[in-house]
Amino acid sequence: MLRFALLLLVWSACCAPGASSADEVLKVGSKRFTESYILGEILTQTAAPVARAEHRQGLGNTAIVLSALRSGAIDVYPEYLGTIDLEILKNPKPTSIEAMREALRPLGLGVGVPLGFSNGYALAMRGDAGIKTLSELAAKPALKLGLSHEFIGRGDGWPGLAARYGLPQTPRGIDHGIAYEALQQKQVDVIDIYSTDAKIRQYGLRVLDDDRHYFPRYDAVLLYRLDLPQRAPQAWRVLQGLEGRITTDAMIAMNAQAELDRKPFAAIAHDWLAGVSSQKGTQRDGLLQKTFGNGFAQLARQHLMLVLSAVLLGCVAGVPLGVLAALAPRLRQPVLAVAGMLQTVPSLALLAILIPLLGRIGMVPALVALCAYALLPIVRNTCTGLLQVPPGLRNAALALGLSRRQALLKVELPLAAPVILAGVKTAAVMSVGTATIAAFIGAGGFGERITTGLALNDNDMLLAGAIPAALLALLTQAGFEFVERVVARRRLQ
DSSP states (O other): OHHHHHHHHHHHHHHSTTOSOTTTEEEEEOOSSHHHHHHHHHHHHHHTTTSEEEEEOOOOSHHHHHHHHHHTSOSEEEEEHHIIIIIISOOSSOOOHHHHHHHHGGGTEEEEOOOSOBOOEEEEEOTTSOOOBGGGGGGOTTOOEEEOHHHHHOTTSHHHHHHHHTOOOOOEEOOHHHHHHHHHTTSOSEEEEETTOTHHHHTTOEEOBOTTOOSOOOBEEEEEETTHHHHSHHHHHHHHTTTTOOOHHHHHHHHHHHHTSOOOHHHHHHHHHHTOOOOTTOOOOOHHHHHHSSSHHHHHHHHHHHHHHHHHHHHHHHHHHHHHHHHOHHHHHHHHHHHHHHHHSOHHHHHHHHHHHHTOOSHHHHHHHHHHHHHHHHHHHHHHHHHTSOHHHHHHHHHTTOOHHHHIIIIIHHHHHHHHHHHHHHHHHHHHHHGGGGGGGTOOSTHHHHHHHHHHTOHHHHHHHHHHHHHHHHHHHHHHHHHHHHHHHHHHO
16 A cells, blocks of 8 residues: 555656656746736747646745745746835835846846736725825724735735835735625725726726835736746747737736636637737626536546545555554654644645745645645544454454454454544545645646636636535545445444
């Protein structure tokens, strides 16, 4: 079993995104918001005629996608000068692009190819709010601020903004994809926006004037690995051809096609590159089409592979640890405590840590994280099952001449099998749900649809990912219950 698990892990590593040699494929990344998805598709489709290009889409926030870039898991992604300057390089004040290049060079990174538009941060309120500038917020401490989690923690986000304007409010973290609806429903009064968001006009929002000039310019550029132009010269040459081609109005229109018309990102990028204008009244896919179309079989395979591999590796590690905890009373609490501690680590934080440690995104770090989360129920149930074996049966096995190892393998573990199997079932069902988080680092699965649905605030897309995951969890539960009945029947026989 151990040999099979090791072979499976090696196979997963070879098949994982980012495992191909860098000179064979251009790996494009993007963050988890609409505009980044679209730009990532434009880069991918631009390079496709001259290189084998992959789009690792929706890789979470700046920290995750930057870790993926520095580790070589991706080669290039669309970024903004203000983010590079103040968030990545931690400069206290905006600097020039030449200064950014010098600061990025020791990191093995480069910046260039201005795409032609700027997408800055701003704060917005409902059109009838009666407030025009950010300075006026300081006199309104009762206002409820709903800001994206990244904006709250960014060096060029809330901390500096609050200090510059003396804002007394305590913001509430909210996903950018649902912020507009929360504002419209008056659950919050102020949200952070991107200046190219299509929903600004749709909801008739008032963008507050940055009267103390806090926010820098956020010109869209490419952040890339320095070796990319030499390693993939043809792909880099065609990407340079995008310089200055995307206007602000074009970007707003493409965002509108995604957020308002629910047009697929790939189709939006294809039409823009082909010079095709948006067609009004584009037919939207229904829930059924979104669920079982658009690569359902591939996503299902990816999700199943994640779950099966994680549970198998969890068993390989967890059952021996559970045996150790049962046979060595002094080690019992430390082993259970470590397994329990691993399960308390927030999933996104663990994934972000694993990317630089393992030097890649995709299935490998996802498997490590899922295996860690699967350990506790397997370790605990293995230990509990062995402790429940009557001491008389163990002593009888030893009296019959079995060694301690033979008694464990032939008597105690078979008797504890139902309890151990219950722990494996719990781990498997949990892994089905947790595996959706793996989409944040490009591991695929049904989580891809959930992350896309969050970015677009598309409830049908969210359900298209959540429903298959829930059905898979139910099938997993039913499958294990069937196995448990078979094991119980054989025990009685």
